[in-house]
Amino acid sequence: MDLKIRNIRKDYGKFPALNGVTLDIRSGELIALLGPSGSGKTTLLRAIAGLEFPDGGQILFGDKDASRKTVQERNVGFVFQSYALFRHMKVFDNIAFGLRVRERSRRPSEAEIRRRVLELLDLVQLTGLEGRYPAQLSGGQRQRVALARALAIEPQVLLLDEPFGALDAQVRKELRRWLRKIHDETGHTTVFVTHDQDEAMELADRVAVLHKGDLQQVGTPDEVYDQPATPFVYGFIGESTALPVVVRAGRVEFEGQALPVPASEVSDGLARLLVRPQDVELVDAASGVVMGDVVAMRRSGSNRRIDICVGADRSRIEALVSPQHEIAVGDRVGLAFRRHALFPDEVPVAAAARAA
Numbered sequence: 001m002d003l004k005i006r007n008i009r010k011d012y013g014k015f016p017a018l019n020g021v022t023l024d025i026r027s028g029e030l031i032a033l034l035g036p037s038g039s040g041k042t043t044l045l046r047a048i049a050g051l052e053f054p055d056g057g058q059i060l061f062g063d064k065d066a067s068r069k070t071v072q073e074r075n076v077g078f079v080f081q082s083y084a085l086f087r088h089m090k091v092f093d094n095i096a097f098g099l100r101v102r103e104r105s106r107r108p109s110e111a112e113i114r115r116r117v118l119e120l121l122d123l124v125q126l127t128g129l130e131g132r133y134p135a136q137l138s139g140g141q142r143q144r145v146a147l148a149r150a151l152a153i154e155p156q157v158l159l160l161d162e163p164f165g166a167l168d169a170q171v172r173k174e175l176r177r178w179l180r181k182i183h184d185e186t187g188h189t190t191v192f193v194t195h196d197q198d199e200a201m202e203l204a205d206r207v208a209v210l211h212k213g214d215l216q217q218v219g220t221p222d223e224v225y226d227q228p229a230t231p232f233v234y235g236f237i238g239e240s241t242a243l244p245v246v247v248r249a250g251r252v253e254f255e256g257q258a259l260p261v262p263a264s265e266v267s268d269g270l271a272r273l274l275v276r277p278q279d280v281e282l283v284d285a286a287s288g289v290v291m292g293d294v295v296a297m298r299r300s301g302s303n304r305r306i307d308i309c310v311g312a313d314r315s316r317i318e319a320l321v322s323p324q325h326e327i328a329v330g331d332r333v334g335l336a337f338r339r340h341a342l343f344p345d346e347v348p349v350a351a352a353a354r355a356a
């Protein structure tokens with residue numbers, strides 16, 4: 001089942017939670033809605049589910065307009081962060097619930113329900129635990145029951161809202177891999193919400209990045225990481241620091257000095273040169289693109305993080321180097337950038353940083 005989201009708007013009071021979002025989700029795709037808190041991810045997921053009616057726009061399930069259809073009519077499976085299992089029901093009955101409450105004409109026989117529940121228990125690797133109550137399960141197991149329950153109704157679309165949010169890091173990682181496997185086995189169109197970029201990048205076929213109700217970019221994990229469409233995406237996915245620059249007559253200048261960086265499509269005016277820490281190279285002071293002073297360093301996993309202040313504004317650039325790299329706080333270094341991105345800047349970066 002493919003989904004077409006057309007110019008969806010949702011306002012809460014004067015505030016647009018979704019600002020005209022258009023997104024095509026392909027049949028069988030696993031897509032992540034990624035963004036910081038308050039960016040509109042849950043609102044979009046709830047609009048797809050039919051739990052929220054948008055103020056404008058259209059949602060198509062296949063070629064049919066589902067905008068005014070109820071949750072039941074849309075036949076979506078929904079998994080929330082907070083398990084939402086029925087505590088007084090055993091695992092078996094939790095999974096069977098969606099089938100048992102169907103109107104008689106669409107309800108499978110008890111034998112068929114049993115067959116399907118046992119099959120799902122096998123899929124989510126919980127065979128043998130069907131007689132337990134939710135309180136007798138671990139968080140990860142409960143979440144797997146929640147997924148089995150959502151899958152039981154054979155949904156056209158599976159919607160997951162931070163499904164692993166409440167679990168510890170190790171369990172989250174395991175469930176991620178497991179969810180990907182289940183997705184590949186069942187082939188459902190799946191939309192999941194997360195604010196965790198690693199989760200989105202590892203799990204999803206494509207990532208839709210939201211910011212303040214706007215869809216900033218949709219692409220494969222490689223596309224959003226390597227070709228970020230906006231400064232927000234560049235900053236949100238992966239790490240980066242920014243150098244305030246000026247584009248003048250097609251040249252990029254930092255504090256009056258021309259940098260060996262093409263201005264590309266960026267027109268004259270204030271701009272931001274964004275660099276990821278792993279793309280900052282420390283060279284000797286004379287041969288760098290810009291010069292700076294090492295002001296701090298700390299160990300970070302298998303690397304060393306170096307904070308370097310450059311220019312009169314003391315803009316901070318971060319570099320990631322090998323711990324073997326001989327360097328000390330107070331050293332004057334040259335910086336070269338292996339890769340970078342240049343974006344026009346409506347707000348002067350230095351002024352914004354000072355205001356903050």
Ligand SMILES: Nc1ncnc2c1ncn2[C@@H]1O[C@H](COP(=O)(O)OP(=O)(O)OP(=O)(O)O)[C@@H](O)[C@H]1O
Pocket residue numbers: 012016017035036037038039040041042043044195
């Ligand atoms: N029922 C509501 N009434 C008023 N404002 C709401 C309501 N639901 C959401 N909002 C607002 O809409 C915006 C988007 O909320 P939404 O829950 O979609 O964000 P989110 O990206 O899912 O955030 P989080 O990661 O924190 O869950 C937020 O500013 C939020 O305060």
